[in-house]
Amino acid sequence: xxxxxSRQPESRPxxxxxxxxxxxxxxxxxxxxxxxxxxxxFGVRPGEVHVLLGENGAGxxxxxxxxxxxxxxxxxxxxxxxxxIERCSPALTRELGxxxxxxxxxxxxxxxxxxxxxxxxxxxxxxxxxxxxxVRDEAAMERRCREIxxxxxxxxxxxxxxxxxxxxxxxxxxxxxxxxxxxKVILMDEPTSSLGPGEKEALFGVIERxxxxxxxxxxxxxxxxxxxxxxxxxxxxxxxxHVGTIGAENTDIDTLxxxxxxxxxxxxxxxxxxxxxxxxxxVRNFTQTGVFSDVSFRVxxxxxxxxxxxxxxxxxxxxxxxxxxxxxxxxxxxxxGEPVRIRKPRDAIHHGLSFLTxxxxxxxxxxxxxxxxxxxxxxxxxGRESRSRKLTRLLxxxxxxxxxxxxxxYVERLxxxxxxxxxxxxxxxxxxxxxxxxxxxxxxxxxIVILDEPTKGVDAGAKVEIYRILEELAQLxxxxxxxxxxxxEITAICNRIIVMNEGRITGEVLREDADAETIMRYAxxxxx
Amino acid sequence: MSGEGKADSGRGSAxxxxxxxxxxxxxxxxxxxxxxxxxxxxxxxxxxxAENFFTVSNMMNILLQSSNIGIMxxxxxxxxxxxEIDLSVASIQSMGAVVVALLLKxxxxxxxxxxxxxxxLGVILGGVSGVFVGWFAIPAFILTLAxxxxxxxxxxxxxxxxxxxxLPEAFSVVGQGYLGPFPMAAVIMGVVxxxxxxxxxxxxxxxxxxxxxxxxxxxRVAGVNVFAVKLFxxxxxxxxxxxxxVVMASRLMAAQAIMGMFDLMDVIAAVVIGGASxxxxxxxxxxxVIGTLIIACIRNGLNLLxxxxxxxLLAVGAIIILAxxxxxxxxxxxx
Ligand SMILES: Nc1ncnc2c1ncn2[C@@H]1O[C@H](COP(=O)(O)OP(=O)(O)OP(=O)(O)O)[C@@H](O)[C@H]1O
Ligand SMILES: [Mg+2]
Numbered sequence: 001x002x003x004x005x006s007r008q009p010e011s012r013p014x015x016x017x018x019x020x021x022x023x024x025x026x027x028x029x030x031x032x033x034x035x036x037x038x039x040x041x042f043g044v045r046p047g048e049v050h051v052l053l054g055e056n057g058a059g060x061x062x063x064x065x066x067x068x069x070x071x072x073x074x075x076x077x078x079x080x081x082x083x084x085i086e087r088c089s090p091a092l093t094r095e096l097g098x099x100x101x102x103x104x105x106x107x108x109x110x111x112x113x114x115x116x117x118x119x120x121x122x123x124x125x126x127x128x129x130x131x132x133x134x135v136r137d138e139a140a141m142e143r144r145c146r147e148i149x150x151x152x153x154x155x156x157x158x159x160x161x162x163x164x165x166x167x168x169x170x171x172x173x174x175x176x177x178x179x180x181x182x183x184k185v186i187l188m189d190e191p192t193s194s195l196g197p198g199e200k201e202a203l204f205g206v207i208e209r210x211x212x213x214x215x216x217x218x219x220x221x222x223x224x225x226x227x228x229x230x231x232x233x234x235x236x237x238x239x240x241x242h243v244g245t246i247g248a249e250n251t252d253i254d255t256l257x258x259x260x261x262x263x264x265x266x267x268x269x270x271x272x273x274x275x276x277x278x279x280x281x282x283v284r285n286f287t288q289t290g291v292f293s294d295v296s297f298r299v300x301x302x303x304x305x306x307x308x309x310x311x312x313x314x315x316x317x318x319x320x321x322x323x324x325x326x327x328x329x330x331x332x333x334x335x336x337g338e339p340v341r342i343r344k345p346r347d348a349i350h351h352g353l354s355f356l357t358x359x360x361x362x363x364x365x366x367x368x369x370x371x372x373x374x375x376x377x378x379x380x381x382x383g384r385e386s387r388s389r390k391l392t393r394l395l396x397x398x399x400x401x402x403x404x405x406x407x408x409x410y411v412e413r414l415x416x417x418x419x420x421x422x423x424x425x426x427x428x429x430x431x432x433x434x435x436x437x438x439x440x441x442x443x444x445x446x447x448i449v450i451l452d453e454p455t456k457g458v459d460a461g462a463k464v465e466i467y468r469i470l471e472e473l474a475q476l477x478x479x480x481x482x483x484x485x486x487x488x489e490i491t492a493i494c495n496r497i498i499v500m501n502e503g504r505i506t507g508e509v510l511r512e513d514a515d516a517e518t519i520m521r522y523a524x525x526x527x528x
Numbered sequence: 529m530s531g532e533g534k535a536d537s538g539r540g541s542a543x544x545x546x547x548x549x550x551x552x553x554x555x556x557x558x559x560x561x562x563x564x565x566x567x568x569x570x571x572x573x574x575x576x577x578a579e580n581f582f583t584v585s586n587m588m589n590i591l592l593q594s595s596n597i598g599i600m601x602x603x604x605x606x607x608x609x610x611x612e613i614d615l616s617v618a619s620i621q622s623m624g625a626v627v628v629a630l631l632l633k634x635x636x637x638x639x640x641x642x643x644x645x646x647x648x649l650g651v652i653l654g655g656v657s658g659v660f661v662g663w664f665a666i667p668a669f670i671l672t673l674a675x676x677x678x679x680x681x682x683x684x685x686x687x688x689x690x691x692x693x694x695l696p697e698a699f700s701v702v703g704q705g706y707l708g709p710f711p712m713a714a715v716i717m718g719v720v721x722x723x724x725x726x727x728x729x730x731x732x733x734x735x736x737x738x739x740x741x742x743x744x745x746x747x748r749v750a751g752v753n754v755f756a757v758k759l760f761x762x763x764x765x766x767x768x769x770x771x772x773x774v775v776m777a778s779r780l781m782a783a784q785a786i787m788g789m790f791d792l793m794d795v796i797a798a799v800v801i802g803g804a805s806x807x808x809x810x811x812x813x814x815x816x817v818i819g820t821l822i823i824a825c826i827r828n829g830l831n832l833l834x835x836x837x838x839x840x841l842l843a844v845g846a847i848i849i850l851a852x853x854x855x856x857x858x859x860x861x862x863x
Contacts, residue, residue, distance in 0.1 A: 363749045373739075381736065
């Protein structure tokens with residue numbers, strides 16, 4: 001099934017006899033205004049987890065996309081199992097045995113698990129006539145599905161509807177799909193950014209099972225601890241160049257950060273605090289049947305309040321409801337002690353709230369609009385505010401220079417890597433898109449800023465920058481609510497942490513008493 | 529107004545290209561300049577085959593004939609970018625023509641108030657669609673189909689299948705007058721195109737139209753008043769429909785409920801050929817302008833070549849399929 005390689009690769013100058021399934025040599029890729037990859041070598045051995053590390057915009061996703069055949073390389077050579085692949089395409093790489101687990105999953109939500117597993121290559125009935133007619137052998141499919149799941153240690157019902165699966169189970173299904181297609185190399189671009197701690201452990205278990213089968217895994221993540229824990233080798237990219245490749249056992253986090261950024265950080269999770277003032281927000285008995293119930297809490301100006309919990313604890317739903325995106329069944333909201341009714345996001349923004357969504361793709365970015373428009377769209381829609389800041393004139397006429405000025409300010413403050421403000425936001429790397437949304441969230445001058453996984457997909461250096469920006473806001477008396485599944489983050493930056501489990505508040509700890517163990521106990525509902 | 533921030537945010541399909549290899553450059557070049565090229569080729573072809581085609585007076589004639597289609601296409605472009613559709617424009621056009629004619633002839637209303645009242649009627653009809661689509665989330669496809677039937681039925685009831693003749697002489701200036709070398713109707717079309725272009729490219733409303741069409745959920749989260757945006761595009765489309773009706777009544781100095789029966793086809797064709805995506809979120813007025821001219825040249829050329837109206841209908845259908853196909857191929861290669 002391997003398409004015949006047209007020629008033998010040139011032998012490596014270093015003559016290394018290492019056995020590589022996939023060997024990317026001197027890969028170069030340019031986009032208008034940026035060099036995304038500049039002569040990068042990257043190889044994958046069978047049965048290894050090779051971590052690809054680098055700051056936002058370093059070129060990791062571009063490398064993954066080139067291997068997957070989604071993006072065409074400008075220069076360099078791709079060698080797979082000893083044969084040069086001249087023209088890569090998504091269909092060809094799949095045929096070769098290269099699978100990509102995209103962050104946006106590609107499952108058919110209305111079909112069951114086993115049908116998704118065999119999508120496009122259903123097992124046909126053994127009866128020749130029925131088989132010819134395309135009748136599926138349900139039993140055989142279920143059997144094979146169970147086999148693969150058992151082998152990988154996945155506990156999912158083959159007959160369940162995909163739509164009812166948790167996010168992590170969907171991800172496992174994607175991985176199982178790759179295995180069912182006889183993948184030899186599996187590429188994972190930030191697979192954990194939407195998983196909770198427990199689910200992450202399960203994913204690591206599955207990855208280990210994959211490597212035991214001799215599958216090479218390429219793993220991209222910004223969580224350095226994970227990279228060290230799961231990786232065998234780590235390759236670091238900086239500004240599109242290959243800085244080095246080292247064995248995971250021979251390195252530590254500080255070394256990696258220095259390789260990635262050329263700098264060192266005194267602290268990755270600084271303790272930040274603001275100027276605590278009067279209480280600005282109180283939520284009383286907030287309830288939405290089946291999602292969250294009887295949630296009450298208060299926040300002061302300048303306070304940084306964390307919401308911890310497992311994925312599915314109802315934190316996102318709670319704040320979507322508070323922001324007017326969902327109708328709660330009961331409960332009251334007070335701002336500055338006054339009761340308020342928030343029926344839609346515009347009301348919430350009027351009352352000084354802002355909300356950064358965790359679902360960047362579906363609820364965040366406008367992929368076809370420019371960086372500038374994505375950044376300023378909320379401000380644009382509040383006419384008086386936007387006129388007073390010289391963004392618009394009468395009738396919503398956009399003041400080009402004012403808008404450019406302000407967005408350039410934010411781009412600099414948050415070090416967003418972008419060639420031009422008029423570029424479509426879809427051209428930015430994931431982490432940089434996240435920063436644009438963060439800028440949108442704080443641009444309105446809100447007094448209560450709600451951030452749902454604010455550092456999702458953001459590199460270690462940029463995280464610290466974001467924490468500093470939150471600190472600045474808190475110093476100005478802005479109340480900040482952070483929903484985060486990253487325990488080191490939430491325990492460091494928040495003054496106080498509320499923990500939720502299955503839609504209820506199960507505990508509250510001050511930063512002084514916060515440790516991962518206590519929080520996990522509340523989060524799993526096992527605290528006495 | 530430097531407009532730097534919004535000058536070219538790649539809202540046309542052309543700028544979507546991901547790769548920049550030679551082949552994709554050609555493909556993206558095709559979708560950017562292909563439309564103009566297609567128009568030029570068409571003009572060259574018709575100039576050779578139809579002897580009276582390439583003359584100044586025929587060119588002005590084409591502009592004149594395209595004016596009501598162009599006015600409606602401008603409105604529909606905004607609706608389609610917003611990921612909605614308006615199937616009622618052509619009937620609102622007929623309604624507008626009939627109403628302005630009745631006001632002038634039967635009720636003796638002076639020209640200016642009669643025209644204004646007609647335009648307001650268009651705004652109201654568009655507004656009704658907008659409220660149902662925007663507020664009650666009824667699919668525009670169904671609702672504007674119903675509105676199409678209402679407007680056409682209303683026009684028929686008002687006139688009882690009669691033609692209205694004998695409109696005041698001064699009224700002819702809208703559809704038959706000239707401003708310098710240009711037909712007044714074409715100038716009106718130009719103004720509507722310019723207004724639509726400025727709304728889309730220079731105002732917050734324009735950004736909102738693209739935002740709602742491209743990602744409605746994200747627009748809501750970002751604080752965009754989604755209802756107001758949808759209401760606006762349908763109101764604007766209704767306004768354009770009524771305006772096209774006034775222009776048509778003036779050009780023919782007569783009105784009849786069934787005139788412009790097949791115009792909806794040409795309007796949608798102009799917008800789609802112009803590159804606006806029926807999925808919403810992308811499209812440009814300049815594309816619609818060229819799309820309108822392409823349709824007008826085909827109609828005019830086929831007339832000069834003596835091809836009957838039923839065959840013209842066939843030709844327009846085939847051309848829409850061709851345009852959509854080319855767009856699809858262009859996108860596939862640049863993806
Ligand atoms: N389609 C594109 N058009 C233009 N520039 C692009 C395109 N895709 C990527 N880039 C640019 O190439 C560079 C590398 O992007 P890439 O997505 O590979 O970064 P990354 O390492 O995955 O970052 P992150 O950690 O933020 O996901 C960035 O500067 C990005 O803006
Ligand atoms: Mg990336």
